[in-house]
Amino acid sequence: xxxxxxxxxxxxxxxxxxxxxxxxxxxxxxxxxxxxxxxxxxxxxxxxxxxxxxxxxxxxxxxxxxxxxxxxxxxxxxxxxxxxxxxxxxxxxxxxxxxxxxxxxxxxxxxxxxxxxxxxxxxxxxxxxxxxxxxxxxxxxxxxxxxxxxxxxxxxxxxxxxxxxxxxxxxxxxxxxxxxxxxxxxxxxxxxxxxxxxxxxxxxxxxxxxxxxxxxxxxxxxxxxxxxxxxxxxxxxxxxxxxxxxxxxxxxxxxxxxxxxxxxxxxxxxxxxxxxxxxxxxxxxxxxxxxxx
Amino acid sequence: xxxxxxxxxxxxxxxxxxxxxxxxxxxxxxxxxxxxxxxxxxxxxxxxxxxxxxxxxxxxxxxxxxxxxxxxxxxxxxxxxxxxxxxxxxxxxxxxxxxxxxxxxxxxxxxxxxxxxxxxxxxxxxxxxxxxxxxxxxxxxxxxxxxxxxxxxxxxxxxxxxxxxxxxxxxxxxxxxxxxxxxxxxxxxxxxxxxxxxxxxxxxxxxxxxxxxxxxxxxxxxxxxxxxxxxxxxxxxxxxxxxxxxxxxxxxxxxxxxxxxxxxxxxxxxxxxxxxxxxxxxxxxxxxxxxxxxxxxxxxxxxxxxxxxxxxxxxxxxxx
Amino acid sequence: xxxxxxxxxxxxxxxxxxxxxxxxxxxxxxxxxxxxxxxxxxxxxxxxxxxxxxxxxxxxxxxxxxxxxxxxxxxxxxxxxxxxxxxxxxxxxxxxxxxxxxxxxxxxxxxxxxxxxxxxxxxxxxxxxxxxxxxxxxxxxxxxxxxxxxxxxxxxxxxxxxxxxxxxxxxxxxxxxxxxxxxxxxxxxxxxxxxxxxxxxxxxxxxxxxxxxxxxxxxxxxxxxxxxxxxxxxxxxxxxxxxxxxxxxxxxx
Numbered sequence: 001x002x003x004x005x006x007x008x009x010x011x012x013x014x015x016x017x018x019x020x021x022x023x024x025x026x027x028x029x030x031x032x033x034x035x036x037x038x039x040x041x042x043x044x045x046x047x048x049x050x051x052x053x054x055x056x057x058x059x060x061x062x063x064x065x066x067x068x069x070x071x072x073x074x075x076x077x078x079x080x081x082x083x084x085x086x087x088x089x090x091x092x093x094x095x096x097x098x099x100x101x102x103x104x105x106x107x108x109x110x111x112x113x114x115x116x117x118x119x120x121x122x123x124x125x126x127x128x129x130x131x132x133x134x135x136x137x138x139x140x141x142x143x144x145x146x147x148x149x150x151x152x153x154x155x156x157x158x159x160x161x162x163x164x165x166x167x168x169x170x171x172x173x174x175x176x177x178x179x180x181x182x183x184x185x186x187x188x189x190x191x192x193x194x195x196x197x198x199x200x201x202x203x204x205x206x207x208x209x210x211x212x213x214x215x216x217x218x219x220x221x222x223x224x225x226x227x228x229x230x231x232x233x234x235x236x237x238x239x240x241x242x243x244x245x246x247x248x249x250x251x252x253x254x255x256x257x258x259x260x261x262x263x264x265x266x267x268x269x270x271x272x273x274x275x276x277x278x279x280x281x282x283x284x285x286x287x288x289x290x291x292x293x
Numbered sequence: 294x295x296x297x298x299x300x301x302x303x304x305x306x307x308x309x310x311x312x313x314x315x316x317x318x319x320x321x322x323x324x325x326x327x328x329x330x331x332x333x334x335x336x337x338x339x340x341x342x343x344x345x346x347x348x349x350x351x352x353x354x355x356x357x358x359x360x361x362x363x364x365x366x367x368x369x370x371x372x373x374x375x376x377x378x379x380x381x382x383x384x385x386x387x388x389x390x391x392x393x394x395x396x397x398x399x400x401x402x403x404x405x406x407x408x409x410x411x412x413x414x415x416x417x418x419x420x421x422x423x424x425x426x427x428x429x430x431x432x433x434x435x436x437x438x439x440x441x442x443x444x445x446x447x448x449x450x451x452x453x454x455x456x457x458x459x460x461x462x463x464x465x466x467x468x469x470x471x472x473x474x475x476x477x478x479x480x481x482x483x484x485x486x487x488x489x490x491x492x493x494x495x496x497x498x499x500x501x502x503x504x505x506x507x508x509x510x511x512x513x514x515x516x517x518x519x520x521x522x523x524x525x526x527x528x529x530x531x532x533x534x535x536x537x538x539x540x541x542x543x544x545x546x547x548x549x550x551x552x553x554x555x556x557x558x559x560x561x562x563x564x565x566x567x568x569x570x571x572x573x574x575x576x577x578x579x580x581x582x583x584x585x586x587x588x589x590x591x592x593x594x595x596x597x598x599x600x601x602x603x604x605x606x607x608x609x610x611x612x613x
Numbered sequence: 614x615x616x617x618x619x620x621x622x623x624x625x626x627x628x629x630x631x632x633x634x635x636x637x638x639x640x641x642x643x644x645x646x647x648x649x650x651x652x653x654x655x656x657x658x659x660x661x662x663x664x665x666x667x668x669x670x671x672x673x674x675x676x677x678x679x680x681x682x683x684x685x686x687x688x689x690x691x692x693x694x695x696x697x698x699x700x701x702x703x704x705x706x707x708x709x710x711x712x713x714x715x716x717x718x719x720x721x722x723x724x725x726x727x728x729x730x731x732x733x734x735x736x737x738x739x740x741x742x743x744x745x746x747x748x749x750x751x752x753x754x755x756x757x758x759x760x761x762x763x764x765x766x767x768x769x770x771x772x773x774x775x776x777x778x779x780x781x782x783x784x785x786x787x788x789x790x791x792x793x794x795x796x797x798x799x800x801x802x803x804x805x806x807x808x809x810x811x812x813x814x815x816x817x818x819x820x821x822x823x824x825x826x827x828x829x830x831x832x833x834x835x836x837x838x839x840x841x842x843x844x845x846x847x848x849x850x851x852x853x854x855x856x857x858x859x860x861x862x863x864x865x866x
Contacts, residue, residue, distance in 0.1 A: 035402050035405075083580075083584065086584045086585075087584075090583070090587070092401045092402070093343065093346070093348045093401070094583050094587060096348055096350070096401075096402065096405055097348070097533060097537065097579060097583055098579070098580060098583040098584065100350065100530075100533070100579065101576045101577070101578075101579030101580040101583060102576070102580055103576070104530060104572060104573070104575060104576025104579065105573060105576035105577055105580060107572075107576075108570070108572045108573035108576060109573060111572075111573075112570065112573060216526075219526065220413075223409055223410065223413050226406050226409070227406075227410065230403070230406065260421065263417075263420065263421045264417070264421055266417050267413075267414055267417035267418065267421070269410070270410040270411070270413055270414035270417070271414070273406065273407070273410040274395065274407070274410060274411075274414075277395065277396065277397075277399060277403060277407055278395055278397075281399055281403060
């Protein structure tokens with residue numbers, strides 16, 4: 001029984017992390033329609049930023065998080081500004097390849113600057129845990145979960161209640177009409193992409209004390225984030241949240257209840273992805289997918 | 294239709310000269326021949342699928358499958374180098390067809406993500422089935438069966454010519470228009486009497502088979518495979534960089550691009566040494582070319598040629 | 614009367630196809646002007662040029678004395694031009710209230726938002742019950758009210774209405790045009806584009822008939838209704854019978 005509670009706890013905490021990891025991507029995708037293949041690399045940059053501020057100045061990642069998120073948001077916005085004009089006009093295929101290229105550049109810049117050596121951040125709470133009723137409550141993961149929930153809820157509230165947030169949703173739903181309202185669509189694109197990068201950076205900081213940090217760590221998360229976005233439905237923030245928890249529960253279930261499960265858990269995302277594409281490409285909350293395009 | 298045209302004869306002559314090249318040149322050249330030919334096979338394969346609007350971000354899947362097919366049939370069934378190539382091709386075609394069927398009519402982003410998922414999923418499977426694939430530790434090929442490098446390189450060159458010939462044939466065939474139609478609007482392609490589903494299966498089967506062929510040949514050179522080598526992201530990257538460099542969607546683009554890409558790889562290795570550099574440059578090239586030179590080297594060349602030709606036409610007009 | 618909006622010799626199109634062929638339209642302060650024409654005559658294209666969604670290839674657009682073409686699309690609301698687009702174009706997943714709030718996004722109107730919102734609800738009481746509902750779930754008529762209300766939220770000097778009767782049952786057309794008549798009685802200038810001639814002429818003071826992107830006829834509404842040539846042009850240009858009125862460029866069609 002306690003195993004079951006442990007499972008629920010672990011899956012929930014993972015779900016929170018996945019939600020944080022994906023929600024920015026879903027927003028950027030929904031607003032700009034550009035598929036950000038560099039998403040995983042912004043996460044990686046966040047992790048490195050946390051590492052360096054911890055190693056060099058001794059700042060706890062959680063304190064560094066807001067600053068890192070803002071800096072990476074700015075960096076992401078800068079990258080977007082550079083490519084936006086040509087990228088928006090280019091055919092789909094070119095957009096995909098361009099973002100892939102940017103991902104490569106960032107990854108290998110990291111290799112050149114930081115070397116490929118694995119890094120890690122150990123804070124007092126990275127590994128500590130409390131036990132209660134036969135269930136382990138790992139401090140690090142719980143903190144990550146709480147931070148993730150705060151940020152995601154904050155984003156949703158911002159989108160629903162702030163002027164700019166509503167404008168952003170408007171652009172995602174109908175660009176032309178948004179322009180007619182006086183909304184500067186290009187600025188909103190920039191903001192959406194910046195938020196995407198910022199939240200990715202925050203995710204990176206959050207996992208910096210949970211995983212080892214390498215320049216290529218982003219790729220796995222990228223694929224999972226995309227799997228979640230497709231599962232939840234392209235362009236739907238709620239869908240991304242739901243999808244995050246679905247994947248988290250599926251992965252944790254496999255890890256717990258399937259023999260040799262921990263290794264296979266990595267493959268769950270792909271199985272889920274394939275299943276969605278075969279059964280219901282639009283995902284849980286997405287719009288109808290135009291098949292021939 | 295006569296097959297004896299200037300182009301065909303030139304092509305055959307080139308093949309006759311180049312295929313045995315490794316046997317009468319230095320090991321360095323042999324190495325280059327192998328790498329350039331392998332990349333050509335891979336990039337022509339990628340370019341073919343891209344032509345039909347199917348952007349693969351997981352071409353390493355096919356390469357890896359070919360690798361494992363070759364090594365496993367060699368080790369378990371004692372197949373020789375040349376014999377093991379056949380299972381590689383077959384599995385590539387099979388998985389390509391399956392991919393086509395699974396993705397149905399989905400294109401663009403959805404298709405791209407499917408290929409990504411496929412390559413990662415296959416990697417995980419390779420890691421998790423050590424009894425078959427040697428798992429994370431990897432697999433060595435049966436040393437007794439290994440041929441010399443020159444034979445491998447020669448075979449690679451020959452395979453590259455064959456692969457090019459196939460893509461040449463497809464470009465010249467009635468399917469040429471089908472490709473363009475598929476890329477833009479799958480509905481329209483039906484006007485050419487093409488069944489989109491069957492066409493997609495065909496394209497991906499051929500593309501998959503080609504890429505697997507590349508993997509199958511290459512594994513004999515290194516003699517070792519593990520899931521990270523087989524399904525290496527770098528393979529996927531190279532598969533795209535070469536066509537974009539040379540000229541995406543064109544026949545000769547991947548060929549030019551392969552030569553230039555390997556050239557860059559050699560240059561960065563000599564000048565910089567560090568591993569991150571060549572990939573960094575590839576990424577940079579990818580971005581710069583997509584943004585400013587989307588039709589690649591060949592496309593740029595064609596544009597200059599047209600300007601030149603137009604100039605001559607003007608002169609002719611004036612003289613009249 | 615001073616001109617609020619002046620379109621002079623406007624040429625515009627999409628790619629190689631030319632839609633507007635030297636269009637000349639004027640809307641004076643406080644006027645209600647209708648643009649009539651069959652499908653493809655260039656009515657919506659005109660709206661797009663005025664709002665900045667399309668750049669003309671030649672010609673001038675003057676608004677309140679300023680060269681409108683120098684102002685980017687998203688700043689034209691601030692200048693005082695608001696459009697209720699063809700097909701409504703509401704934000705489907707936002708509530709009615711949010712749609713209206715976004716209508717007053719620009720700084721000039723944002724400060725008076727509460728006041729304007731009350732006015733709009735006065736104009737379209739139907740929307741009060743629906744204020745929290747998703748705009749995408751509204752009926753066609755309600756969406757049209759929302760679109761107009763949203764445009765009014767921008768406190769425009771010039772209100773543009775693109776085919777407000779499109780797809781509406783006759784009873785709803787009455788309701789919508791009653792509201793338009795109410796707006797017309799204020800000092801807001803209105804430019805309305807319509808295929809439904811009767812409805813348009815019920816609120817307008819002056820009208821243009823455009824055919825193939827040019828002004829075919831311009832007259833006060835009372836005269837327009839009786840002009841034979843107008844009736845013919847209207848029906849004629851939509852079918853092959855209108856050969857009398859064929860212009861150059863027809864053969865290219």
